[in-house]
Amino acid sequence: MSNKEFRTALIQLLVSSNKNENIKRAVEFISIAAKNNAKIISLPECFNSPYGVKYFPEYSEHIPDGETTKALANAAKENKVYLIGGSIPEREDDKLYNTCIVFDPEGNLIAKHRKVHLFDIDIPGKITFKESTNLSPGNQLTIVDTCYGKIGIGICYDIRFAEMAALYQKKGCHMIFYPGAFNLTTGPAHWELLIRSRAVDNQLYVAAVSPARCMDADYKAWGHSSVSNPYGEIVCKAGSGEEVVYADIDMDKLNEIRTNMPYLNQKRADLYEIKEF
Numbered sequence: 250m251s252n253k254e255f256r257t258a259l260i261q262l263l264v265s266s267n268k269n270e271n272i273k274r275a276v277e278f279i280s281i282a283a284k285n286n287a288k289i290i291s292l293p294e295c296f297n298s299p300y301g302v303k304y305f306p307e308y309s310e311h312i313p314d315g316e317t318t319k320a321l322a323n324a325a326k327e328n329k330v331y332l333i334g335g336s337i338p339e340r341e342d343d344k345l346y347n348t349c350i351v352f353d354p355e356g357n358l359i360a361k362h363r364k365v366h367l368f369d370i371d372i373p374g375k376i377t378f379k380e381s382t383n384l385s386p387g388n389q390l391t392i393v394d395t396c397y398g399k400i401g402i403g404i405c406y407d408i409r410f411a412e413m414a415a416l417y418q419k420k421g422c423h424m425i426f427y428p429g430a431f432n433l434t435t436g437p438a439h440w441e442l443l444i445r446s447r448a449v450d451n452q453l454y455v456a457a458v459s460p461a462r463c464m465d466a467d468y469k470a471w472g473h474s475s476v477s478n479p480y481g482e483i484v485c486k487a488g489s490g491e492e493v494v495y496a497d498i499d500m501d502k503l504n505e506i507r508t509n510m511p512y513l514n515q516k517r518a519d520l521y522e523i524k525e526f
């Protein structure tokens with residue numbers, strides 16, 4: 250495969266309350282995905298800790314000197330892959346963030362995305378979640394330059410904000426990765442709809458990577474890690490359990506879709522515009 254055609258792998262990890270075990274198993278799956286020829290591998294949101302505000306302080310660590318950063322750097326280097334490190338609770342000074350770290354195939358830390366839209370919702374009788382209880386939002390958008398093109402990074406709730414994805418497209422991204430953990434209420438309603446919408450809006454590949462569902466956990470993840478192609482077709486999709494799913498990315502296909510339907514060039518900048526950050 251050339252740099253215009255490559256395989257990506259989405260690791261739908263079953264996250265437990267044992268941090269060391271979570272990291273160890275993530276590293277094992279990275280090596281399996283690399284053996285299956287994946288060149289860009291992503292972990293899910295909050296993969297080294299159970300998902301929940303009460304867990305963030307205990308599981309948090311500094312970046313880059315924390316154990317998770319070191320383990321992922323080694324895994325990227327040993328397997329010679331780009332690694333999108335899902336997300337982990339990050340501590341800096343007295344603040345906590347929900348942070349995705351990205352590594353190149355030499356193991357260098359090339360990006361750090363702090364979730365910019367915190368997940369604060371209250372659907373009575375269904376789900377209440379308030380990340381802003383103890384997390385701070387990131388204040389930057391994140392584009393990673395790779396030998397496979399530019400990749401935008403968002404974390405979970407970030408996928409709901411169409412302008413963010415539009416800006417990534419405008420700045421040249423051909424893929425957006427969203428490590429995420431939707432739930433049993435908003436998952437069936439919106440997970441796939443949002444993945445496909447961001448892909449069609451922007452004629453790019455969208456990968457969304459969830460933890461596996463654990464019915465004993467406080468937060469029950471929806472699962473269904475998926476990739477949509479730029480036409481809005483789901484090209485791979487996990488179930489709810491632990492598994493790795495793969496998608497073959499094809500830049501010629503993306504360019505063909507953009508040529509056939511050139512609506513990205515038909516926007517009315519005289520009427521509306523996405524501003525650059």
Ligand SMILES: O=C(O)CCC(=O)C(=O)O
Nearest residue numbers: 368405406430431432435
């Ligand atoms: O937007 C949603 O429905 C879920 C978001 C979420 O779980 C998160 O941001 O972690």
